[in-house]
Amino acid sequence: METRQRQADRSRETKRKLMEATVECLVERGWSGTTTTEVAERAGVSRGAQLHHFRTRGELVAAAVEHVGAESVEVLKRRAEIAEKSTHAVVELIADFHASDLFTAALELWVAARTDPELREQVLELQARLGREVYGLALELLDVDDTRPGVKDAVQATLDLVRGLALANQLADDAKRRAHVVRYWARMLEEQL
Amino acid sequence: METRQRQADRSRETKRKLMEATVECLVERGWSGTTTTEVAERAGVSRGAQLHHFRTRGELVAAAVEHVGAESVEVLKRRAEIAEKSTHAVVELIADFHASDLFTAALELWVAARTDPELREQVLELQARLGREVYGLALELLDVDDTRPGVKDAVQATLDLVRGLALANQLADDAKRRAHVVRYWARMLEEQL
DNA sequence: AAACAAACAGTCAAGCCTGCTTGTAAATGG
DNA sequence: CCATTTACAAGCAGGCTTGACTGTTTGTTT
Numbered sequence: 001m002e003t004r005q006r007q008a009d010r011s012r013e014t015k016r017k018l019m020e021a022t023v024e025c026l027v028e029r030g031w032s033g034t035t036t037t038e039v040a041e042r043a044g045v046s047r048g049a050q051l052h053h054f055r056t057r058g059e060l061v062a063a064a065v066e067h068v069g070a071e072s073v074e075v076l077k078r079r080a081e082i083a084e085k086s087t088h089a090v091v092e093l094i095a096d097f098h099a100s101d102l103f104t105a106a107l108e109l110w111v112a113a114r115t116d117p118e119l120r121e122q123v124l125e126l127q128a129r130l131g132r133e134v135y136g137l138a139l140e141l142l143d144v145d146d147t148r149p150g151v152k153d154a155v156q157a158t159l160d161l162v163r164g165l166a167l168a169n170q171l172a173d174d175a176k177r178r179a180h181v182v183r184y185w186a187r188m189l190e191e192q193l
Numbered sequence: 194m195e196t197r198q199r200q201a202d203r204s205r206e207t208k209r210k211l212m213e214a215t216v217e218c219l220v221e222r223g224w225s226g227t228t229t230t231e232v233a234e235r236a237g238v239s240r241g242a243q244l245h246h247f248r249t250r251g252e253l254v255a256a257a258v259e260h261v262g263a264e265s266v267e268v269l270k271r272r273a274e275i276a277e278k279s280t281h282a283v284v285e286l287i288a289d290f291h292a293s294d295l296f297t298a299a300l301e302l303w304v305a306a307r308t309d310p311e312l313r314e315q316v317l318e319l320q321a322r323l324g325r326e327v328y329g330l331a332l333e334l335l336d337v338d339d340t341r342p343g344v345k346d347a348v349q350a351t352l353d354l355v356r357g358l359a360l361a362n363q364l365a366d367d368a369k370r371r372a373h374v375v376r377y378w379a380r381m382l383e384e385q386l
Numbered sequence: 387a388a389a390c391a392a393a394c395a396g397t398c399a400a401g402c403c404t405g406c407t408t409g410t411a412a413a414t415g416g
Numbered sequence: 417c418c419a420t421t422t423a424c425a426a427g428c429a430g431g432c433t434t435g436a437c438t439g440t441t442t443g444t445t446t
Binding site: 028029030031032033104107108110111112113114115116120123124127150153154156157159160161162163164165166167168170171172177180181184185188192 | 221222223224225226297300301303304305306307308309313316317320343346347349350352353354355356357358359360361363364365370373374377378381385
Binding site: 387388389390391392393394395396397398399400401402403404405406407408409410411412413414415416 | 417418419420421422423424425426427428429430431432433434435436437438439440441442443444445446
């Protein structure tokens with residue numbers, strides 16, 4: 001019984017290492033720098049082992065996409081639990097989340113998916129799922145009801161805004177300006193809700 | 194005199210074709226799909242001619258970056274001239290501009306530049322220049338003065354928002370939702386300014 | 387313990403991308 | 417009118433990436 005588990009665990013662990021290496025690679029080297037060889041090396045796994053678990057590059061990336069999604073939601077929820085519940089704190093939380101490495105990896109996938117049919121399907125699905133989840137979480141954190149007129153627009157605009165801020169933060173460190181805009185937006189939002 | 198011009202013209206035309214093919218390729222195939230071979234073929238130019246004008250891939254892309262920048266500003270200004278001057282119309286104009294192919298090409302460069310040191314320098318410079326230009330144009334179009342408190346934040350937030358909207362529009366057609374958010378924000382902005 | 391399956395290591399061939407080199411025609415300048 | 421320069425064509429070499437293939441170890445089942 002135990003031995004049976006041991007192999008399954010080892011297998012899962014290798015897969016996890018490969019997926020995390022993929023994400024790490026996406027962040028550090030970008031989409032085109034994320035080669036199977038590079039990922040295998042980073043994961044400390046042989047090409048053979050990699051190919052055993054993920055037959056093609058596409059499969060590996062698909063798994064990594066899922067991994068990013070699952071991790072994203074989990075991280076955000078965890079942070080939300082310990083966060084202050086003021087409008088400003090919540091907007092800041094969501095904005096900071098979008099400035100993390102996880103968003104960077106997601107952005108790489110997002111952009112790559114635009115011109116990669118196979119990836120596109122997966123990322124579209126992930127986007128929809130993740131989008132809903134984040135939207136719901138935002139509603140919950142802001143403690144508002146989106147059946148009230150205007151609330152839906154306000155929350156959606158907020159999410160679009162933080163995505164735009166995150167984009168501007170990719171090339172240069174934009175934390176200061178971001179904090180400023182977030183403060184402005186939070187005041188704005190508070191009046192609305 | 195005429196003959197002297199002929200060669201220079203031909204040269205410039207070939208360069209232009211190569212740069213436009215690069216942008217077109219960025220939009221259709223993305224950064225990693227934008228290979229020198231592909232660009233040369235699209236431009237209807239031999240590899241030799243391409244290499245004659247742009248010794249390296251980096252040089253070609255650098256030129257394309259400039260091309261994107263110049264074209265972006267020009268296009269936006271041209272559209273602005275014939276546009277209505279209401280807050281909603283202006284926000285819509287800027288949002289639509291960010292949903293164009295030009296933005297898609299810029300986004301490809303932007304994301305690629307994050308992990309490409311050489312490209313990074315160029316795109317950072319372009320970003321700063323283009324950012325200022327668009328900001329100035331937004332001020333002008335909205336007919337506001339950014340020395341007045343709050344105006345700067347409002348305009349910056351607007352630009353961040355449209356960038357976020359543009360991002361969401363990359364994978365799936367988001368025009369309907371975008372229009373909705375734009376309308377919402379335009380109302381909001383009008384009160385602010 | 388023996389047969390079978392899964393995990394893993396290492397190497398190989400095919401394909402693609404980039405930049406270089408050789409070759410040709412046209413244009414410019416003296 | 418000729419020498420030189422410029423614009424362009426075409427093919428080639430080296431390097432990298434991907435997926436496949438072969439062999440070995442570890443685990444599972446009976």
